[in-house]
Amino acid sequence: MIFTLERTKRTPSVELSENRLVVRGECYPENIAEFSEPIIGNVRDVLDKTEVFEVIFELLYFNSSSAMFLFDLFNMLDDAAGGGCDIAVRWRYEADDDSMEEAGADFEDAFEHASYVLEPRDEL
Amino acid sequence: MMHTQDFHRLLIERNTFFCFSGPLSETALSAISDAVKNRVFEASDKRSLATKIFAVFIEQAQNIIRYSAESIAADDENESMGIGTVAISASQTGFVIEAVNPIRPGIIPKLERNLIQLKAMSGDELKVAYTERLKSGPPEGSKGAGLGFIQMARKCDRFNFEFAKEDEGSTLFIFKVEIDK
Numbered sequence: 001m002i003f004t005l006e007r008t009k010r011t012p013s014v015e016l017s018e019n020r021l022v023v024r025g026e027c028y029p030e031n032i033a034e035f036s037e038p039i040i041g042n043v044r045d046v047l048d049k050t051e052v053f054e055v056i057f058e059l060l061y062f063n064s065s066s067a068m069f070l071f072d073l074f075n076m077l078d079d080a081a082g083g084g085c086d087i088a089v090r091w092r093y094e095a096d097d098d099s100m101e102e103a104g105a106d107f108e109d110a111f112e113h114a115s116y117v118l119e120p121r122d123e124l
Numbered sequence: 125m126m127h128t129q130d131f132h133r134l135l136i137e138r139n140t141f142f143c144f145s146g147p148l149s150e151t152a153l154s155a156i157s158d159a160v161k162n163r164v165f166e167a168s169d170k171r172s173l174a175t176k177i178f179a180v181f182i183e184q185a186q187n188i189i190r191y192s193a194e195s196i197a198a199d200d201e202n203e204s205m206g207i208g209t210v211a212i213s214a215s216q217t218g219f220v221i222e223a224v225n226p227i228r229p230g231i232i233p234k235l236e237r238n239l240i241q242l243k244a245m246s247g248d249e250l251k252v253a254y255t256e257r258l259k260s261g262p263p264e265g266s267k268g269a270g271l272g273f274i275q276m277a278r279k280c281d282r283f284n285f286e287f288a289k290e291d292e293g294s295t296l297f298i299f300k301v302e303i304d305k
Contacts, residue, residue, distance in 0.1 A: 009154065009157070009158060010154060010157070028157075028182055030150035030151070030153075030154060031150070060175070061175055061178060061179060063179070063182050063183065063186065064183060064271035064272045064274075064275045065186070065271075065272075067258065067271055067275070068258065068261070068262065068271065071258040071259075094171060096170065096171050096172065097171045097172045097175055098172045099172045099175045099176050099179070099279065100172075100175065106251070106254060106255060106258075109255050109258075109259075110258075
């Protein structure tokens with residue numbers, strides 16, 4: 001693992017390896033900049049070196065301040081895909097939560113080059 | 125002062141199952157958010173409904189922390205703290221999430237214009253406003269993403285706001301969000 005964060009009440013777990021980023025939990029940090037900057041920085045470093053990168057998001061809830069962080073991260077991933085990196089992003093949501101399905105659909109605009117799919121799941 | 129028994133009855137009568145009033149900080153919000161989440165999930169039988177109520181509660185609470193005109197010094201000087209009230213109640217059609225806080229008069233005209241615009245928008249128009257704001261970044265004067273009111277407008281079935289003048293000259297901002305079952 002290159003970078004990891006433990007899940008807390010207000011922040012998701014983050015697992016970043018050379019080919020994969022997995023984010024699981026809830027995201028409404030006390031301080032969004034403090035939470036997001038190391039993630040953005042580390043993912044940027046990984047994207048400079050890799051050719052294939054998989055991203056999995058399993059968020060149960062995120063607040064509006066976190067939406068901007070997610071959008072920035074997704075833009076960075078899409079730029080890397082535009083530069084030739086093979087990037088697949090999966091947005092997983094609980095099948096009975098149309099609120100998080102809609103939230104995932106809102107980010108479709110960020111993706112032009114990378115693959116982005118919404119995946120309903122029975123239980124996260 | 126209102127009798128304690130009457131205060132108890134008042135909350136019961138208006139079906140208010142959660143209420144916080146006073147100085148609110150991110151630390152205080154962390155301490156109460158689990159209790160609120162558990163209560164909201166117990167009160168609503170659908171996950172998507174509970175997520176919406178909780179999401180609106182967090183935006184309301186964070187607006188008080190960031191924008192209340194009244195605050196007291198927090199222990200940590202980096203932490204902002206705002207005074208206000210946030211409450212969640214059951215209603216005939218679903219749930220009501222209310223927030224009240226003193227507001228600086230200078231920001232009222234812009235906020236009022238913004239909220240009148242949001243109130244007139246359809247669901248599709250709100251989605252466009254949301255994605256446009258994501259692309260353009262936070263507006264001047266915003267301490268968050270400037271997305272909070274748009275998100276609340278999208279998640280609710282209706283909302284109302286009021287700028288209520290107090291006797292001593294200050295103004296209270298009241299924001300009331302309704303989510304149907």
